[in-house]
Amino acid sequence: MSQLDELEDQSVYIFREAYRHFKQLCMLWSIGKDSTVMLWLARKAFFGHVPFPLVHIDTSYKIPEMIAYRDRLAREWRLQMIVGQNREALADGMNHTRGRLTCCRALKTEALRQTLSGEGPRMRMMPDGEYAEETEPEPFTGVIVGARADEEGSRSKERYFSPRNHANDWDIADQPPELWNQYKTDFAPGTHVRIHPLLDWTEINIWEYIERERIPIIDLYFDRGSGRRYRSLGCEPCTGSIESCARTPGEIVVELRRTNTAERAGRAQDNEAAYAMEKLRREGYM
Amino acid sequence: MQASDARDGAGPDDGAAIRETMNIVIVGHVDHGKSTLVGRLLADTGTLPKGKLESVKATCDRTGKVFEYAFLLDALEAEQDQGITIDAARVFFRTDRRDYIIIDAPGHIEFLKNMVTGAARAEAAILLIDAAEGVQENSRRHGYLLAMLGIRQVVVVVNKMDLVGYSRDAFVDIAQEYRRFLAEIDVTPQHIIPVSARAGELITGASAQMPWYDGPAVLEAIDAFEKQPARHDLPLRVPVQDVYKWGHRGDDRRIVAGRVESGRVRVGDEVLFSPSGKRSRIASIEGFNLPAPPQEVVAGRSTGVTLTEQLYVERGEIMSHVDHPPSVGSGLRVKLFWLGRKPMTRGRSYKLKLATAETAVSIAAIHRVLDASELGSSTGKDRVERHDVADLELHARKPVALDLAHEIEGTSRFVIVDGFDIAGGGIVSEVFDGPALGQAARDASALRRARLGHPATLVLIAGDPEAPELRDLGRALERRLLDGGHHAYAALGLSHGAARALLDAGLVIITIDDADAPALHAAAEELRDAALARVVVDGEPGPEDISIQTGAGAPPVEQLLVALAERGRLRS
Numbered sequence: 001m002s003q004l005d006e007l008e009d010q011s012v013y014i015f016r017e018a019y020r021h022f023k024q025l026c027m028l029w030s031i032g033k034d035s036t037v038m039l040w041l042a043r044k045a046f047f048g049h050v051p052f053p054l055v056h057i058d059t060s061y062k063i064p065e066m067i068a069y070r071d072r073l074a075r076e077w078r079l080q081m082i083v084g085q086n087r088e089a090l091a092d093g094m095n096h097t098r099g100r101l102t103c104c105r106a107l108k109t110e111a112l113r114q115t116l117s118g119e120g121p122r123m124r125m126m127p128d129g130e131y132a133e134e135t136e137p138e139p140f141t142g143v144i145v146g147a148r149a150d151e152e153g154s155r156s157k158e159r160y161f162s163p164r165n166h167a168n169d170w171d172i173a174d175q176p177p178e179l180w181n182q183y184k185t186d187f188a189p190g191t192h193v194r195i196h197p198l199l200d201w202t203e204i205n206i207w208e209y210i211e212r213e214r215i216p217i218i219d220l221y222f223d224r225g226s227g228r229r230y231r232s233l234g235c236e237p238c239t240g241s242i243e244s245c246a247r248t249p250g251e252i253v254v255e256l257r258r259t260n261t262a263e264r265a266g267r268a269q270d271n272e273a274a275y276a277m278e279k280l281r282r283e284g285y286m
Numbered sequence: 287m288q289a290s291d292a293r294d295g296a297g298p299d300d301g302a303a304i305r306e307t308m309n310i311v312i313v314g315h316v317d318h319g320k321s322t323l324v325g326r327l328l329a330d331t332g333t334l335p336k337g338k339l340e341s342v343k344a345t346c347d348r349t350g351k352v353f354e355y356a357f358l359l360d361a362l363e364a365e366q367d368q369g370i371t372i373d374a375a376r377v378f379f380r381t382d383r384r385d386y387i388i389i390d391a392p393g394h395i396e397f398l399k400n401m402v403t404g405a406a407r408a409e410a411a412i413l414l415i416d417a418a419e420g421v422q423e424n425s426r427r428h429g430y431l432l433a434m435l436g437i438r439q440v441v442v443v444v445n446k447m448d449l450v451g452y453s454r455d456a457f458v459d460i461a462q463e464y465r466r467f468l469a470e471i472d473v474t475p476q477h478i479i480p481v482s483a484r485a486g487e488l489i490t491g492a493s494a495q496m497p498w499y500d501g502p503a504v505l506e507a508i509d510a511f512e513k514q515p516a517r518h519d520l521p522l523r524v525p526v527q528d529v530y531k532w533g534h535r536g537d538d539r540r541i542v543a544g545r546v547e548s549g550r551v552r553v554g555d556e557v558l559f560s561p562s563g564k565r566s567r568i569a570s571i572e573g574f575n576l577p578a579p580p581q582e583v584v585a586g587r588s589t590g591v592t593l594t595e596q597l598y599v600e601r602g603e604i605m606s607h608v609d610h611p612p613s614v615g616s617g618l619r620v621k622l623f624w625l626g627r628k629p630m631t632r633g634r635s636y637k638l639k640l641a642t643a644e645t646a647v648s649i650a651a652i653h654r655v656l657d658a659s660e661l662g663s664s665t666g667k668d669r670v671e672r673h674d675v676a677d678l679e680l681h682a683r684k685p686v687a688l689d690l691a692h693e694i695e696g697t698s699r700f701v702i703v704d705g706f707d708i709a710g711g712g713i714v715s716e717v718f719d720g721p722a723l724g725q726a727a728r729d730a731s732a733l734r735r736a737r738l739g740h741p742a743t744l745v746l747i748a749g750d751p752e753a754p755e756l757r758d759l760g761r762a763l764e765r766r767l768l769d770g771g772h773h774a775y776a777a778l779g780l781s782h783g784a785a786r787a788l789l790d791a792g793l794v795i796i797t798i799d800d801a802d803a804p805a806l807h808a809a810a811e812e813l814r815d816a817a818l819a820r821v822v823v824d825g826e827p828g829p830e831d832i833s834i835q836t837g838a839g840a841p842p843v844e845q846l847l848v849a850l851a852e853r854g855r856l857r858s
Contacts, residue, residue, distance in 0.1 A: 003307050003385075005587070012588035013545050016527045020601065044574045047541060049532050074300055078535075081445040149728060150378050159403070177399035177625055179406045179711040181545075182639050200387070202378060 004209050008044065011197040013181065014160055015045035017143070018195045019052065021185035022142025026082070026116075029054040031066040033217055033235040035146040037206050038198055040215050041075075052144075053080035053124075055115060059107040060090055061235035069218045074125055081125035082134070084115025096237045107235075113178075114190065116140045144195045150202045150209065162194045163187055204256050211249035222247050306384040308511060311405045313432070315422040319445040322354065323414065323483040324388050327505065328379060330490050335724060338777040364837045383509040398427070398673055399625040402711070405432060410439035412504070417456055417480070418449040421464050429464075430656075430675060433471045434621060434713065436695050440468070442475045448482040452495040477507045516587040521550030521610035523689070523697050525641035526559070526603045530590070541572050541590040542599060544642070547696035549607075550584040551591070559603040560616040560687035565784030566593040602643035604687040612689050612697060614680040617650065617733045619716035622702070623692075625677045626709030629704070630670040634841040639701035640714075643686050647702070647793075650736030651679040670710075682738050688714055735815060738773050741858040742789040742816040743850070744809065748801035748831075749823060751778050755836070756823065760796045762843040767794055772857060785809035789816040794855070819855060821846060 018025060027042065027050075029035045042050050056070060060096040074081040086094075089106040096103045114120025118137035126132050147158055159175055161183035176184040201209075210217050210286055223229045246252045305336050307719055312320045329339065346353045379386040389404035405411065408434035411432050415425050424835040432440060442464060450456040457480040466477060481488040487495050488503045502510065527544040551557065556567050571580040572590040583589045591605075601604075624630050630649065630753060654677040655667040670676045689697040691713035702710040718733060735741060745763065749756045760776045775788060776796040782805035788795050789809060801820065810818035820831045823842065827833035832849040834842045848857050 006307075009545065009586055009588040013527070014845070016543055016588070020528050040575075045543075045588070046530065047532075047539070047572055047576050048537070049535075051532075174405075175400065177701075177708050177711070178403045179701050179708065180696075180699050180707075181641075182699075182708065184706075184708060186703055187704040188706050 004205065007201055007205055008041065008209070010200060011038075011041045012045040014183070014195060014197040015042055017056065017181075017183055017185065017269055018142055018144060018161075018197075019046070022193070024138055024140045025052040025142040025144070026055045026140045027052060027072070027144035028112075028146065029056050030146070030233070031056065031062070031070050031205055031218060032146075033210065033221060034148060034198055034201075036217055037209055037215060038144070038146045039077075039079075040213060041197060050077065050079055050203065053082045055082045055084060055112075055140075056144075057108055057111045057115060058083050058085050059111070059235050060085065061095070061107070062235060063220060063230075063233065063236050065220055066218065066233065071125070071129070075129050079125075081124040081131075082115070083125075083131060084111055084120055085123075086111035086114065087121060094232075096235070100238060103238075116143060123204075139192070141192045142187075143192060146198045147196050148201050148203070148206075149199050151223070158196055158199055159184070160196050160199055161185065163191055164194055165191050173193060202251060207249050207253045207256065211253065214253070217249070221252070302666055306513065307387065307553055308410065308513065309387045309389060309408045310410050310412065310508060311389040311408035311437070312412045312414060313401055313405060313428040314445075315387075315424040315428075316418070318414045318416040318419070318422075318425075319483050320414050323412075323443065323445065323489070323504070324356070324379075324483070325354075326483045326489050327388070330486060331379070331381065331505070357806075366824075381505060381509055386508070398431075401428065402431060402435070402623070402625065405435050405437060406711075408435075408437055409514055410508075411437050411441070412508070413440055413442045413475075415442065415444050415458065415460060415464060416624065417444050419444045421467065425464065426467055427673070428471060429468055430471055431623060433473050433673070434623060436691075436699075436713070438473075439511050440473055440475045441504075441511075442478040443504060444478065444480045445483050445780075447480045447487065447496065448485050451643045452480075452482075452487075454496075454498045457499075463811050476510065476645045477501050479504055479507060486566060491838050517548040517694075518550055520548035520585070520694055522551050522557075522605070522639075523547040523609045523694055524551065524589075524591075524605040525643070525697065526601050526605060527601055527642050528601055529599060539572060539592055540596065541592055542605070543588075543590040544605065545588045546583055547641070548585045548694050551607075551756075552582045556608050557593075557605050558608045558611055559597070559599045559605055560612050561685045562599065562603055564597050564599060565608065566595040566597050568592075584609075587760075602645075602686075604641065604643075612687045612694075613717045614685050614687050615717035616685045617655075617718040617736070618647075618680045618682060618686070619676070619713050619718075620678050620680055620713050622670070622678055622699070622710050622712030624670045624672060624710040626704050626707065627672060628704060628709075629672065630676075630704070630710060632668060636709075637703040638680065638682060638686070638700055639703060640686055640688055641697050643688075645686055646683040647680045649678055650681040650733070650856050653677040653679065679736065681733065688717060690717065691715055725789070731790060731815070733790070738792045740772050740794065742792045742856060743794045743819055743855040744785060744789060744806060744816065745794065745796045745819045745821060745846075745850070746801075746803065746806055747796070747798045747821045747823065748825070749798055751798040753798070759823065759834075759842050759846070760798055763846055764796050764848060766843055767796075770857065781805065782809050793853065817853075817855060819850060819853065 027038065029039060034065070039050065039054070058067070065120045086107055089110065094103055094106045113118065113124055114138065118139045122134040122137045123131040124134045152189050161178065163176065163184060178184070184193060220230045220233060227243060227245055229244045229246060230239065230241050233239060244255060246255045256263065294305065303579070311709070312324060314320055342357050343353050346357060379388050389408055413429060413432070417422060444457055444460050447502045451730065457635055461478040465478065479488060479501060480496055481504060483489065485492040488499065490505045491503050493499065524544045524546050526542055529540065531540045551568060551570050553571060556565060557568060558565050569592045571583050573580060574593060630636070632649045635648050638645050652668055655670055656675040691698040698714045700712060700714065701708045735785050747756050747760055764774045764776040772794050773792065774794040774796060778797060780797050781794070785795065785806050786809040797806070801822070807818060810816050821834060822831045823834045824836055833844065834845050836842055
């Protein structure tokens with residue numbers, strides 16, 4: 001059995017546990033490579049179906065191709081698509097010039113919290129492919145997230161099933177034990193559980209799998225003639241591209257084997273302050 | 287393997303380029319230098335991503351700390367403040383031989399559940415001991431837990447040799463003491479290596495400071511670990527995770543989904559589901575984005591099958607071949623470690639999760655509670671406290687399909703959920719009340735007794751079965767016992783056979799008959815654990831009789847209850 005098979009099997013197992021134990025289950029889809037691989041793994045787990053809604057937090061500053069790609073795939077694969085947004089902060093003119101962490105907190109962390117709890121607006125894709133606001137949204141109790149342990153320090157502390165209290169707080173010092181294939185699937189009212197099927201995957205694994213499975217990943221990751229490509233996707237003002245001529249997943253794998261630069265080096269908010277990511281994650285950042 | 291072998295055109299370096307990965311856990315007492323060792327391994331082998339070392343150093347500068355290798359792992363603010371690892375950080379690491387995921391498990395006793403979490407994922411372990419402090423409480427506790435978690439490959443590293451002047455004698459003392467301890471729990475370390483992680487001695491190569499040591503350095507020892515043999519050749523076990531029938535977009539497949547824990551299964555195989563005992567044949571093996579429908583699926587794979595019959599099977603059952611079924615039982619002899627803040631006690635119900643099965647369990651018997659640090663057993667203890675290791679008998683409310691720890695690991699491991707939290711884990715060493723054991727009958731009556739919580743007793747009230755005051759007493763006793771959770775049954779005119787059957791069923795029988803009714807005396811004597819309690823009301827009692835006075839004092843039924851409790855015939 002190859003390593004990719006092992007990773008796939010473990011992720012599929014986690015998906016099925018999540019689907020079995022959480023009635024109000026959703027999956028965060030950022031349109032990036034990791035959560036798109038995760039979406040593919042969900043189809044593996046459920047034999048071509050995706051039996052829960054996908055949630056995308058739209059900061060309104062995303063690279064425009066990302067939104068077009070999201071809606072195209074959602075229609076093609078008949079996904080239950082939900083889009084959340086912090087409308088108040090946007091109406092107030094929130095943007096990264098007010099401080100990157102401040103902006104992330106408002107447009108990602110807070111938007112996510114509101115969308116998951118149902119306090120904020122949820123736009124749901126209708127059968128005709130158009131979005132309409134969901135009436136009486138219910139809080140999600142299980143949220144599938146594409147975090148990988150190798151991304152940066154704080155993510156390596158995660159469990160596959162990781163409880164969060166009502167305020168989305170992550171108590172790192174007091175996490176439940178996770179033994180063999182037994183996860184925390186019992187939870188108190190008012191709490192929810194984050195589920196991490198990709199925890200053991202590395203960036204290279206992700207690309208190897210995209211190549212093996214021929215997953216239709218968004219082409220912002222590839223050099224389209226300019227000699228530059230994105231290694232990590234986020235909001236347009238805060239995401240830098242890298243110099244690279246890689247045009248296929250296979251070429252990216254070759255490139256990654258040679259590089260020694262951290263994956264999120266192009267993500268400005270990480271470098272903003274000491275322990276920036278950890279702070280964001282404790283507050284509920286993906 | 288249905289997916290990757292069959293797929294063609296996956297690129298020239300697919301397969302060849304995909305390297306072997308191994309999970310390793312590093313455990314040891316707090317402050318014995320685990321994070322430093324890992325940080326050193328990363329730095330010395332050039333595995334760190336560019337910028338990581340610099341960024342941690344920069345963070346230290348900004349926050350006014352002196353850089354330590356441990357900070358590479360303890361990347362979290364809280365940890366750097368306290369100087370201890372809170373959780374099992376995962377670190378990716380590579381050598382020429384393969385890729386590693388190193389799980390750095392916290393040594394502080396408060397975080398034992400995190401250590402166990404890390405170790406449960408590992409295929410091999412490095413156990414770290416401080417040369418200056420020697421074998422400590424957690425050195426022993428961790429050694430014991432590794433053995434229970436099923437980790438057979440262990441290397442012991444004696445760190446901080448620089449603090450004892452790289453002394454060979456100091457090393458040999460510790461090595462001998464710890465080797466002796468590990469031998470008691472059937473663990474044989476592959477190597478015991480003296481190192482200084484801080485100074486980089488014997489991490490990646492020979493040490494000029496310790497020329498007397500001729501074994502491998504840490505890196506060589508890690509590379510010498512072997513991958514666990516594949517479980518393809520064991521009997522087939524597929525714990526049913528779920529049954530899907532989507533029923534839309536033209537998909538009418540009814541798919542039994544699960545992960546193959548061991549063995550292999552082919553289309554056409556006859557399979558058995560336990561505990562339900564239902565049988566069918568594999569009609570197809572299902573998947574998504576596979577080049578061709580698979581004919582076989584092997585251990586490790588998450589899969590799904592359709593059956594030739596439309597069976598109602600449920601999550602929690604185990605699919606096997608017909609000739610090698612798992613054991614089924616509701617009495618489980620287990621080894622267990624407890625992590626819950628609240629102790630595990632008798633009379634409380636817990637949730638057992640084993641493979642995909644879930645059922646309520648309670649303690650039927652406590653055989654031994656081990657203080658893991660000292661490995662001294664305390665047999666008198668009637669509860670299992672936090673960080674204890676125990677040998678218990680559990681009673682499950684419904685039968686569970688499982689294997690024993692020495693047979694198939696994946697279907698012998700379980701966790702115990704208390705409230706909303708996983709509070710303990712363990713392995714099954716014996717199962718009864720099932721077809722697996724020949725002594726099922728004997729075990730069944732022990733199990734009944736455990737389930738009912740009281741011994742079988744025949745309360746023989748000596749006198750005339752028609753006397754109203756005796757009948758009132760009998761009925762009052764029956765009612766009181768039932769209210770107290772006993773299985774009581776009041777009956778008149780019992781034959782020997784009836785009395786014997788009721789006692790064998792574990793009941794407290796109340797009857798009124800001649801004081802020396804020989805048939806009833808015989809019935810009670812024939813059964814182990816059953817007893818006769820002869821009651822004399824307002825009469826001349828024999829030496830063994832319970833004497834009840836209806837005059838002054840407590841009502842007769844209260845006197846009777848007290849007397850039965852004193853004789854140990856009631857629920858404790």
